[in-house]
Amino acid sequence: MVLMDEKGTKMQATVWSNDFKKHEKILQQNECYTVFKPRFDKNNQKFKHFDTKYVLTFNLETTIRKCNNFIGPTHGFEFSTFKSIKNGGVSSEFRTDFIGYVEEWFAREDTTTRYGKQSYKMDLILRDLEGIALKLTLWEEYCDQMQEYISKNKEEEHIVLIVQFGSVHDYKGTINVANAYYITKLFINERNEEIVNFKRSYIGKASVTTSTHRSIGQSGVTSNEDEFLHNTTFSTIRQIREIAQVMHVIVVGTVMAVDKDSEWYYLGCESCNCKASPSLQFPEDDNGSDDVDPKEVLVCTNKKCKRDVVPAVHMYKVSIQVEDCTGIVNLTLFDRDTVKLLGLSAKQLVDKYLQVSDDEKTIPAEFNAFINKKYAFKIHVKKYNVDNKVDGFSINKLVDDPAIIAKLEKKFDVVPFEEFDSMILPTTVSSSQSDAGVKDSKSYAVDDSTPLPKNYESRKSPCDLKRTLEDSNDLDNSYSVSSTKSRKIETKEDIKAQMKDKLLIPKLEK
Template sequence: MNTRQALRLRVVRAYQIHERNDPSKIRSKEIVFHDEEGSFLHAHVPKEYVEKYLDCFSEGSVYAIKNFCVITNFYSYKTSPQKYMIKFNYQTMVKDLKHVKFPMKMYRLKTFKEIKSIEGLDEKHLFDVIGRVIEIHCPEEKLINGKNSRLIDFTLEDPDGIQLMCTLWDEHVSKIEAFYNSTSQEPLLVLVQFCRARVCLKSGDVKICSSYDVTQLLFNQESLPFEEFRKRTSHEQTPMRNIISQSSFKECSSYSVALSGDMEVRTISEIYRDKEFGDFWVAARIVFIDDPEWYYASCRTKGCNKKLKLKGKWLWCSTCDRNWGDGTLRYRVKVRVVDLDGNAPFLLWDRECLDLIGIRADDLKDTDTKGRKGLPKELETLIDLNLLFRIAVRKEQFQNYLNAFPVMRIITDEKIVEKHAPELIQVRDRDLSSKLELELTDEDLWDIEDIDPANEAESPLQVVAQRLNEDNSIENGTVKRSLIDEFSSTQSSKKSKDSVVKIEKETDL
């Protein structure tokens, strides 16, 4: 309530946030301070006052600040553990204090052991780490929510030999990319200031990553943190190497498992035979699209994505119990996949399709390029892809064999697919296609399956076998004979073409 207070603070970090739609415009200026006791405090300068303080606040300098507002810290990732932050206004006064005695406590370093123990680790609170770079992966480009983004992975090691993976995004990539192309043999020490932790849900492993504009990288400096690190480092050091491989982004533990060779890949027939619930890897080829679900609105709450239902004049989310005027446009695609001994329906969400075809739901809806059966041609590019799928196997998949397995993860690297399923890459395309046509016919089998609810809990292959082996399963013998001919390799397709159909004349009638 008191807006006439004064503080004496040292600048830890000063940076600008630009408008998303127009990067040339500055939305705000942010400053992180510390006081005489070393407590960090965040300050926000709104865009209407940015020009006034554009060349102000040098990192490491001490300032006196007077006449400011105290507001709740509204940022998701917090540079300060304090509940509140200060906001500049038209009455705020700033004075640069020269030659003043003031402690310097610029960093809040966490040890690798603390980070990996996850004890008291908050993913929303930013901190600092220092380590020696031992691995740098090749930079990559990813399409994230329709926007091209760059990332680079590298591994840090502390004096105790504990290793920690770090991912840098966008403008931070170039800061370490130069070292990836360098031939220097000197130890590369880096202090990552204001990074955040990220815990992989599958493995529980912790990695760190950059956090938008606030993150800063310092290399091989002569300051106190670097000197202390050098004193603790032994002479036996892990040599630094450059790695040409894909990033661990998004796949987290699943991708590292794939690279290590410890991943167990199952066949489709093993999935159906064992009836074991859980998440499993399957190497398979997409052969055609069963059914796309166009288009539906999902909840806008972050992390929810629940399909919205119409409730009166509003769209309602049953999970969040919230009403929305509109939702996020999404779609999903059911595809038929094949390996060497079976086939199954898999369910791909638009997030997986975005990685595969690089197009969002909004753009896909507006496209005028239609292929077979009215599908967008962009979706047809999914056909004939050899992929590693991580699928969720649940009870409902065995209650009805037309129920699709939801896809949780996808690995597209052909070298990794070939490593775990070399026969899938080597087999000829027409072998898998002809096998699927013999087992499942798009015109006959699926029509029969759809109109016969008695067999909906059975496999489509079992339906065919049952109908061909049982004498009384189909009343009409002609229909039964045609089904047998359809699946018999001894029947010629020319026979049906040579058949003569007599058309009666009106006089004969």
């Protein structure tokens, strides 16, 4: 429980199961009480909601009576500014309050937590009076609460949200906010003083720059379709090599293999998910003696992380090779998407396989679940990739929605035809396959083929032409892809040279 006195000071309180029957009938949320003989305990709880030295415990000696003359604040909001949250000035260890205008919301998304639990969430973009935007994630019952409000108030134009006892999360230097389970309270467009004043100020500032506003029903984003089809640049794997700036791109490809020479998990900081490394710490002896045994602890490698010694959890980092009709690229799957694909946490697989083998590089058989499967990937081209012209890109998100993948594959505009002129050979076409288009190499085959008529002028796409040649010949290619090292990205001239150097060995008829 969270208790607040007449001065607005908040403190955690606990009623243990053995004493619950005595107090459960009288204790109600948003009611006022006078408490006699509570016990003060040191705040050693794992989840500390407030930066207080003590917590209250109600036991059998405690007496609770209703109070009707409480003169303190109703809610006791203590708002943190978006600027202080994003600058790291608000601790992620404790709960905080914030207020913002709901600028955009995203559709509910089913997901799996890092511990293997099936869950769901929705994301929102909040904006404060200074114009600073902050991403908020609402989980489960809080997601339901927000969705219910939106469904019943689709025409409402101005939505202001207060999150009381929210949680701050630092993920690799990007700070977002979310609800904390069981304790967070949402105030959605309620007519309290704080929301009324905020809305009045926000609308007054917004009216200076725009005269129109979208209703909450129009502010939603179908996250996957917009993100993959409209809001992010599409690229083939070959075209990634020509990118000269830091950006996100969408690629479509089939997972061909998992790198067997790379470790597929790591110990990550529970606060920011960055790698946690072991370090020796020398605790201070109460007697001032230097003869103290060192203690091994885990230290977060993220310099921006506010915690020195951290609790760590096993997280996925799976290196995979992905192929489309233009090439192969090395990508890295991280914890969120791997858990989503497998429905299992990294710790579950570590416990399973390390009990059988001490080889930490043993590849779990569960990874076969995404081998030879096609996905749309949103990948991050980082400064390191651009400066060093190497691949090895991080996957920010992936989807296997057939409708999205089909629409993305229509965007394939691979290599100009002139780059394939040297490869054009006499071609045959099936009478049942006269339609030219990008086809899956696994299913394309030439049966009952007949020579093309002389006046046949249409040409196959580069993807189909390349596949047809490889299907008709044994391909001896001296250029192999290393599964253990980052690969230097070839220039157009390198690619042309490789194409010319490929030896096509005709298959012998039996």
